Amino acid sequence: MKFKRFFSQIYLTLIFIFLYAPIAVLIVFSFNSGKGSRFDGFSLRWYEELFQSEMILDALWNTLFIAVTSALIATIIGLISCIGISALKGKPKAVYMALNNIPMLNSELVTGLSLMLVFAAFGLTAGYPTILIAHITFNIPYVILSIMPRLRQTNKSTYEAAIDLGASPTYAFYKVVLPELMPGIFSGFLLAFTMSLDDFIITYFTRGAGINTLSTLIYSEVRKGIKPTINALSTIMFVSVLLLLFFINRPKKATNEIL
Amino acid sequence: MNKKKWLSTPYLIWMIAFTVIPLLLIGYYGFTTRDGSFTIQNITAIFSPAHSKALLKSLYLSLLCTVVCLLLAYPLALILKNKNVGQGGFVIMIFILPMWMNFLLRTYAWLNLLDDGGIIERIFSLVNIPYQSIIGTDAAIILGMVYNFLPFMILPLFNVLTKMDENVINAASDLGANSFQTFIKIILPLSLPGIVSGITMVFVPSLTTFVISDLLGARKIMLIGNIIEQEFSIADNRHLGSGLSLVLMIFILASMALINRYDKNGEGNAF
Amino acid sequence: MRKKYLVITAALSLSLTFAGCSDSNSEEANQGNVVKVYNWGDYIDEDVIAQFEEETGIDVIYDTFSTNEEMYAKIASDPSLYDVICPSDYMIQKMIENNLLSEINWDNVPNIENIDSLMMDRVSDFDPGNKYTVPYTYGTVGILYNTSMVDEEITSWDVLWDETYKNNIIMQDSVRDAFAVALKKLGYSLNSTNEHELEQAKDLLHEQYPLVKAYAIDEVRDKMINGAAALGVIYSGEYLYCSEENPDLAYVVPEEGSNLWIDGWVITSGSKNKENAEKWLDFLARPEIALKNFEYITYSTPNVAAQEMIDEEYLEDPAVFPDEEIINRCEIFQYLGQEMEDLYYEMWKLVK
Numbered sequence: 015m016k017f018k019r020f021f022s023q024i025y026l027t028l029i030f031i032f033l034y035a036p037i038a039v040l041i042v043f044s045f046n047s048g049k050g051s052r053f054d055g056f057s058l059r060w061y062e063e064l065f066q067s068e069m070i071l072d073a074l075w076n077t078l079f080i081a082v083t084s085a086l087i088a089t090i091i092g093l094i095s096c097i098g099i100s101a102l103k104g105k106p107k108a109v110y111m112a113l114n115n116i117p118m119l120n121s122e123l124v125t126g127l128s129l130m131l132v133f134a135a136f137g138l139t140a141g142y143p144t145i146l147i148a149h150i151t152f153n154i155p156y157v158i159l160s161i162m163p164r165l166r167q168t169n170k171s172t173y174e175a176a177i178d179l180g181a182s183p184t185y186a187f188y189k190v191v192l193p194e195l196m197p198g199i200f201s202g203f204l205l206a207f208t209m210s211l212d213d214f215i216i217t218y219f220t221r222g223a224g225i226n227t228l229s230t231l232i233y234s235e236v237r238k239g240i241k242p243t244i245n246a247l248s249t250i251m252f253v254s255v256l257l258l259l260f261f262i263n264r265p266k267k268a269t270n271e272i273l
Numbered sequence: 274m275n276k277k278k279w280l281s282t283p284y285l286i287w288m289i290a291f292t293v294i295p296l297l298l299i300g301y302y303g304f305t306t307r308d309g310s311f312t313i314q315n316i317t318a319i320f321s322p323a324h325s326k327a328l329l330k331s332l333y334l335s336l337l338c339t340v341v342c343l344l345l346a347y348p349l350a351l352i353l354k355n356k357n358v359g360q361g362g363f364v365i366m367i368f369i370l371p372m373w374m375n376f377l378l379r380t381y382a383w384l385n386l387l388d389d390g391g392i393i394e395r396i397f398s399l400v401n402i403p404y405q406s407i408i409g410t411d412a413a414i415i416l417g418m419v420y421n422f423l424p425f426m427i428l429p430l431f432n433v434l435t436k437m438d439e440n441v442i443n444a445a446s447d448l449g450a451n452s453f454q455t456f457i458k459i460i461l462p463l464s465l466p467g468i469v470s471g472i473t474m475v476f477v478p479s480l481t482t483f484v485i486s487d488l489l490g491a492r493k494i495m496l497i498g499n500i501i502e503q504e505f506s507i508a509d510n511r512h513l514g515s516g517l518s519l520v521l522m523i524f525i526l527a528s529m530a531l532i533n534r535y536d537k538n539g540e541g542n543a544f
Numbered sequence: 545m546r547k548k549y550l551v552i553t554a555a556l557s558l559s560l561t562f563a564g565c566s567d568s569n570s571e572e573a574n575q576g577n578v579v580k581v582y583n584w585g586d587y588i589d590e591d592v593i594a595q596f597e598e599e600t601g602i603d604v605i606y607d608t609f610s611t612n613e614e615m616y617a618k619i620a621s622d623p624s625l626y627d628v629i630c631p632s633d634y635m636i637q638k639m640i641e642n643n644l645l646s647e648i649n650w651d652n653v654p655n656i657e658n659i660d661s662l663m664m665d666r667v668s669d670f671d672p673g674n675k676y677t678v679p680y681t682y683g684t685v686g687i688l689y690n691t692s693m694v695d696e697e698i699t700s701w702d703v704l705w706d707e708t709y710k711n712n713i714i715m716q717d718s719v720r721d722a723f724a725v726a727l728k729k730l731g732y733s734l735n736s737t738n739e740h741e742l743e744q745a746k747d748l749l750h751e752q753y754p755l756v757k758a759y760a761i762d763e764v765r766d767k768m769i770n771g772a773a774a775l776g777v778i779y780s781g782e783y784l785y786c787s788e789e790n791p792d793l794a795y796v797v798p799e800e801g802s803n804l805w806i807d808g809w810v811i812t813s814g815s816k817n818k819e820n821a822e823k824w825l826d827f828l829a830r831p832e833i834a835l836k837n838f839e840y841i842t843y844s845t846p847n848v849a850a851q852e853m854i855d856e857e858y859l860e861d862p863a864v865f866p867d868e869e870i871i872n873r874c875e876i877f878q879y880l881g882q883e884m885e886d887l888y889y890e891m892w893k894l895v896k
Contacts, residue, residue: 022348022352025352026353033424035386037374039382039385039386043385095281101277102281116288116292119525120522125295127505127514128295131299132290132291132298151292154284208369208372212372214484222625224580224607229377236488237610238763239766251373256370324893389772390772409758491758492760500893505617506614507611507614507617507889508613508886509616510889
């Protein structure tokens with residue numbers, strides 16, 4: 015039994031190393047004084063350059079703006095639709111859910127390409143709006159899949175009780191149903207935000223002139239040889255998320271409810 | 274109560290505009306030539322040597338990647354379950370956290386690790402083991418795929434395993450089943466929905482990737498994703514690109530249908 | 545606790561959204577005074593962009609591409625996506641034929657007189673009557689090799705098929721350039737439209753595949769500097785930079801001949817900022833700006849007035865500024881028509 019525990023400990027460690035080794039490399043190299051793949055010495059040079067690079071800061075801004083906005087809109091649309099879906103039955107519901115699943119099954123490649131074609135056909139100039147529409151489109155299914163199970167679990171009788179006690183349906187919804195859905199809504203938002211933040215393929219096909227997110231910027235830089243300024247930025251982002259999670263997790267084990 | 278139904282319409286319109294019409298457009302381009310006349314050549318083009326080779330390679334690599342992910346993730350999910358970590362959110366966060374560091378950058382970091390003169394070579398040379406860079410080979414691409422998609426396998430497995438009713442497992446051992454029997458007869462069948470959704474979430478992106486092969490394949494290896502992407506971005510032939518996309522979609526749908534036969538309840542949602 | 549999440553989320557989202565609105569509004573307001581530039585990766589001194597913005601008050605929206613083909617696909621799908629772009633010879637020809645370019649009003653580009661008249665003659669081969677193009681750079685395609693890893697003197701493309709350099713060769717990952725190498729090795733024109741010749745070239749490239757370490761475009765430079773390979777097919781303009789970073793590197797244009805290319809600035813037919821685009825063209829043709837760019841990107845400039853300020857040492861190095869003898873060996877790419885292009889690409893897919 016001891017042997018077994020020892021073995022599983024090793025296994026966990028190995029997977030952990032596998033997942034985090036590249037991240038460690040990126041962080042270490044953000045402090046490299048040189049540019050190449052050899053560590054020449056410690057320096058904060060790339061951090062200084064980062065705050066002077068308009069291109070990277072613009073890309074960071076675009077990435078965050080698109081991620082937050084698309085996740086927010088997707089959450090709102092997703093929530094409204096979930097309530098609508100719950101009133102659907104039988105065939106219409108099945109068709110609706112099948113349509114909703116298309117972007118998830120379809121692979122980002124086909125989703126991105128088909129959206130690019132449709133924007134061109136509608137005469138939409140590629141820019142912020144096209145990227146946003148694309149991100150919202152692939153975010154909504156994740157939101158719906160996060161909220162739907164919660165909605166199914168909610169207790170109908172409390173809602174009905176509230177109505178019987180004289181609450182208007184809207185009021186009853188806000189006071190009774192919405193709080194119960196909150197963890198689902200929040201996890202949907204978080205999931206959508208993360209997907210959007212990490213997306214490359216869909217942005218790549220739908221972006222317009224001069225609009226880069228971090229992903230597309232990195233993709234074009236990879237070809238010319240990446241500068242460690244991007245590593246510096248990623249390190250800062252990673253550490254801030256880590257700290258944020260740490261603090262959210264500390265006071266109450268509420269993250270259980272999030273995912 | 275029926276008024277609620279109408280709440281589903283805004284998204285329905287959205288889906289028609291940005292999911293259904295785009296797909297119809299792919300269908301339209303897929304069945305036309307540059308001058309707009311009907312053809313099925315863009316579909317049959319999948320049988321040309323360059324395309325079928327790329328599709329077979331993609332299938333082979335993505336299947337292998339899915340199997341490796343499953344073999345790595347299942348024991349891991351079992352260990353995590355048995356550890357009774359309790360804080361499910363925390364465990365999940367550990368596997369989602371890497372996603373906050375850009376996906377391209379993480380993959381690019383592997384290049385730093387694996388390439389000639391990279392970190393692994395230097396570690397190997399310290400202990401005098403010869404090292405041949407795997408960049409530009411199938412191995413590098415598999416590694417990149419497993420690295421990127423492993424969390425998508427771990428999460429649904431972990432989810433389904435932790436939700437499993439302990440009493441069923443205890444009952445089995447009370448009735449005399451050894452741990453191997455319990456696993457085969459009880460745990461494995463009950464975790465099937467998790468396996469199914471894990472497979473889906475790993476197989477589809479790895480079948481269609483073009484970025485991982487671009488970064489780690491030294492552009493020597495053409496996957497079907499690369500072929501399609503380049504039809505659009507380099508050859509400026511959206512007709513052929515769309516035709517090949519249609520074929521790819523058929524492959525995905527067929528494999529989904531196949532896999533979903535094992536998930537009759539459709540409960541295998543990852544999140 | 546749940547409420548707290550909601551509040552945090554909402555606050556974060558709202559602040560970002562508001563900031564975002566104001567940001568896009570200001571961009572909207574600036575729409576009148578921008579120029580959207582689409583250039584090769586790392587193909588301009590970034591200070592030049594800043595200087596242009598400062599001097600003219602025009603905002604430069606800057607984007608990069610890595611092959612002519614990639615650029616074309618974008619512009620063909622929407623010609624108003626960018627105002628000025630920097631394609632090569634054959635691609636300029638293709639874009640003219642497909643009505644994707646807009647004629648330059650030369651009155652607004654007086655600095656064109658700084659450009660070598662011989663160069664303008666060559667440009668008129670693909671841009672008849674010199675209506676669209678302000679030449680930016682020119683050069684050859686050749687082999688960059690690391691003298692510490694290669695003992696022999698290289699004179700021929702044959703070395704790229706030499707088994708001794710297995711896994712030590714970096715090949716160009718662009719259709720026309722790769723085919724040019726094979727066609728020239730076979731003694732054909734690099735503008736061949738003969739299916740039989742192309743077939744042979746394709747087989748040759750396929751034969752080379754196992755020897756190739758990587759197919760690359762912009763990465764060739766870094767890989768060669770790092771000594772990751774002994775031989776690389778590269779544009780002459782990269783040589784100067786590479787040899788400064790790694791003195792072991794030498795450049796040769798093989799005797800079978802090669803490609804002479806000319807990159808030039810053109811204005812798209814969909815441009816909504818044509819006057820700004822012309823200001824951009826004129827600015828880049830200024831002698832001191834051309835010099836600045838030469839010093840940064842190290843690609844030879846056809847700007848005579850700038851050349852006068854460049855060191856003799858560089859001007860006389862045939863690897864940097866190709867001499868008559870080399871140029872006579874080389875051919876300029878021509879646009880061969882959509883059908884031929886599709887055929888080239890079909891063949892190219894069979895190589896890998």
